[in-house]
Amino acid sequence: MSVIEIHKVTKIYDDAEVKVSAINGITLTIEEGEFTAIVGPSGSGKTTLLNLLGGLDKPTTGEIQINGTKINDLRSSQMIDFRLFNIGFVFQAYNLIPVLSARENVEFIMELQGKGKTERRKRSSDLLKSVGLAERMNSRPSKLSGGQQQRIAVARALASKPRFILADEPTANLDSVSTKNLLDIMERLNHEEKITFIFSTHDQRVVNKAHRVITIEDGKIISDRNQEPQSN
Amino acid sequence: MIWAISWRNVWRNKLRSAVIIISVAIGIFAGVFSWAFYAGMVDQRIQTAIITEASNIQIHEKNFLENPDQKFYMANASGIANDVRAIEEVRAVSERLIVNAMATSAETGSGVKIMGIDPEKEKNVTNIYSKVMEGSYFEDEGKTPVVIGEKLAEKLSIKLRSRIVLTLQNMDGTITSGLFRVEGIYRTANSVYDETNIFIKHEDVINLIGLNESAGHEIAILLHDNNKLDDVCNLIQSSYPELDIKTWKELMPDVSLVEETMNFSMYIFMAIILAALVFGIVNTMLMAVLERVKELGMLMAVGMNKIRVFTMIVLETVFLSIQGGVIGIIIAYLVTLIFNRRGIDLSPWIEGFEKLGYEAMVYPATNAGIAVRVAIMVLIAGIVASVYPAIKALQLKPAEALHIDI
Numbered sequence: 001m002s003v004i005e006i007h008k009v010t011k012i013y014d015d016a017e018v019k020v021s022a023i024n025g026i027t028l029t030i031e032e033g034e035f036t037a038i039v040g041p042s043g044s045g046k047t048t049l050l051n052l053l054g055g056l057d058k059p060t061t062g063e064i065q066i067n068g069t070k071i072n073d074l075r076s077s078q079m080i081d082f083r084l085f086n087i088g089f090v091f092q093a094y095n096l097i098p099v100l101s102a103r104e105n106v107e108f109i110m111e112l113q114g115k116g117k118t119e120r121r122k123r124s125s126d127l128l129k130s131v132g133l134a135e136r137m138n139s140r141p142s143k144l145s146g147g148q149q150q151r152i153a154v155a156r157a158l159a160s161k162p163r164f165i166l167a168d169e170p171t172a173n174l175d176s177v178s179t180k181n182l183l184d185i186m187e188r189l190n191h192e193e194k195i196t197f198i199f200s201t202h203d204q205r206v207v208n209k210a211h212r213v214i215t216i217e218d219g220k221i222i223s224d225r226n227q228e229p230q231s232n
Numbered sequence: 233m234i235w236a237i238s239w240r241n242v243w244r245n246k247l248r249s250a251v252i253i254i255s256v257a258i259g260i261f262a263g264v265f266s267w268a269f270y271a272g273m274v275d276q277r278i279q280t281a282i283i284t285e286a287s288n289i290q291i292h293e294k295n296f297l298e299n300p301d302q303k304f305y306m307a308n309a310s311g312i313a314n315d316v317r318a319i320e321e322v323r324a325v326s327e328r329l330i331v332n333a334m335a336t337s338a339e340t341g342s343g344v345k346i347m348g349i350d351p352e353k354e355k356n357v358t359n360i361y362s363k364v365m366e367g368s369y370f371e372d373e374g375k376t377p378v379v380i381g382e383k384l385a386e387k388l389s390i391k392l393r394s395r396i397v398l399t400l401q402n403m404d405g406t407i408t409s410g411l412f413r414v415e416g417i418y419r420t421a422n423s424v425y426d427e428t429n430i431f432i433k434h435e436d437v438i439n440l441i442g443l444n445e446s447a448g449h450e451i452a453i454l455l456h457d458n459n460k461l462d463d464v465c466n467l468i469q470s471s472y473p474e475l476d477i478k479t480w481k482e483l484m485p486d487v488s489l490v491e492e493t494m495n496f497s498m499y500i501f502m503a504i505i506l507a508a509l510v511f512g513i514v515n516t517m518l519m520a521v522l523e524r525v526k527e528l529g530m531l532m533a534v535g536m537n538k539i540r541v542f543t544m545i546v547l548e549t550v551f552l553s554i555q556g557g558v559i560g561i562i563i564a565y566l567v568t569l570i571f572n573r574r575g576i577d578l579s580p581w582i583e584g585f586e587k588l589g590y591e592a593m594v595y596p597a598t599n600a601g602i603a604v605r606v607a608i609m610v611l612i613a614g615i616v617a618s619v620y621p622a623i624k625a626l627q628l629k630p631a632e633a634l635h636i637d638i
Contacts, residue, residue: 057631081535089533091530097237098244098527100233112534112537113535
């Protein structure tokens with residue numbers, strides 16, 4: 001079953017002086033349970049594509065369907081709610097809320113969804129345990145390492161029970177041990193819980209773990225291949 | 233959790249928040265203390281107006297206030313006074329005979345208003361007896377005593393026990409005069425009052441102008457509670473529709489006006505202080521928003537809607553403002569409390585004010601109402617100050633905000 005279908009999508013940034021064509025007619029389908037890496041050189045359009053898939057930006061032309069919903073037509077407020085219930089995000093710079101503890105960061109998304117306190121408590125505990133941070137639930141992000149923060153970000157992304165998780169260069173700021181830990185966790189979640197992961201990355205270690213690698217250049221897909229994941 | 237985030241966000245940059253909180257506290261302290269100071273001054277003026285000058289309510293013959301001629305008297309003033317005394321809310325009543333006269337000393341003369349009083353009854357209504365600074369208040373057994381104000385004594389160049397001649401018109405229209413000896417010299421906060429009002433015994437006025445014992449021009453009424461003013465006034469008016477019943481507010485419209493305009497003036501004063509503070513708060517909150525562009529972008533990306541983002545910024549601003557406001561109010565309350573006991577001596581600057589009836593020692597009023605009103609104004613100012621930074625936050629586009637490096 002396809003989670004994302006995009007058809008002939010273009011994205012043109014039209015400044016007063018210059019027109020930049022970031023995505024040039026991409027058509028793509030992502031199936032449920034995929035572990036997909038989007039790779040390409042800087043400026044190739046990876047982040048723009050991720051923004052479009054995450055409903056953070058709207059395409060200039062073309063159609064994006066997520067879970068059967070055509071998101072091009074959603075109003076800004078509808079799009080925010082759509083993201084809240086359907087998409088999990090992991091950012092390069094972790095982007096946790098610094099004034100909240102690890103548990104509160106995870107619970108926050110569920111509170112936005114209107115979940116009750118008991119459910120929030122239980123799920124945040126379970127998620128933090130599953131990313132190996134049961135002992136650091138009450139620590140604030142500033143007291144944690146980059147790897148630990150990124151694992152909280154993964155737990156937060158999972159908290160809303162999204163249809164898929166978009167991760168923009170999730171390992172870019174991590175050392176090799178933290179990267180390995182994070183990838184192992186995401187691989188396990190993908191394998192055991194069928195969570196769909198889509199990464200944009202430059203990191204070969206992430207690419208090696210992917211089941212599918214999509215390479216884009218100048219806003220176009222130049223290769224789309226399935227592969228056997230390799231151990232790092 | 234938005235409340236918790238907003239509260240904790242306030243303390244992310246402790247120094248910056250402390251600076252703006254202290255600024256707000258100083259501004260609010262200045263406003264609240266000034267308000268308390270003027271409220272104290274006005275309260276004292278009203279107390280002086282009631283206790284020393286006009287009482288709470290006065291009764292006159294219909295024409296007397298427009299034309300204070302002695303022929304407009306109440307023939308049965310004693311009977312009316314007795315009826316009024318029976319009203320539960322009334323604390324004391326004093327009947328007066330009032331005659332305009334010329335007071336002449338060996339050196340000069342001056343126009344005066346004679347108040348013919350029963351000293352014992354008058355003591356229960358006004359506090360002139362306690363303002364006597366030389367001599368006594370009708371305690372000597374001597375004949376035809378008069379108690380005059382210090383200003384008049386200076387004007388007539390007379391002292392205690394000096395003699396003055398009071399010249400007036402009796403009921404027949406004949407000019408008559410009497411010799412009086414100064415038994416007491418009083419001093420109130422109102423130098424104009426002191427210069428024009430003199431007190432002599434009721435029976436001495438009767439002897440001079442030839443009225444019967446129960447007659448009177450004025451009945452002064454002191455109440456237990458000034459808030460019952462209108463009720464008692466209406467009650468008396470219903471019993472005596474032919475008489476002119478007036479409250480101190482009608483008798484002394486200048487004092488009433490000061491009372492009514494003081495709060496309005498202080499609202500404007502506070503609004504000016506808060507308007508200045510609002511700019512400082514807006515600046516601080518704009519800095520806070522611009523520093524957190526990425527974080528705000530993340531919040532909107534993961535599903536925090538615009539109402540919640542707006543609420544978060546508003547709450548942060550309100551927390552910032554309210555903290556400063558509460559600290560300012562508490563400091564102002566404590567300082568007011570100290571000066572409420574010690575008083576603030578304005579003697580060097582009071583001369584002009586004394587003519588208007590204001591005391592040299594001002595006791596700022598500790599009034600919970602002022603604190604509540606200021607707190608509400610601070611809250612409103614906080615909300616107003618939050619609008620622009622909150623709009624700035626809402627204008628962020630998550631896709632762009634997430635990739636801005638701060």
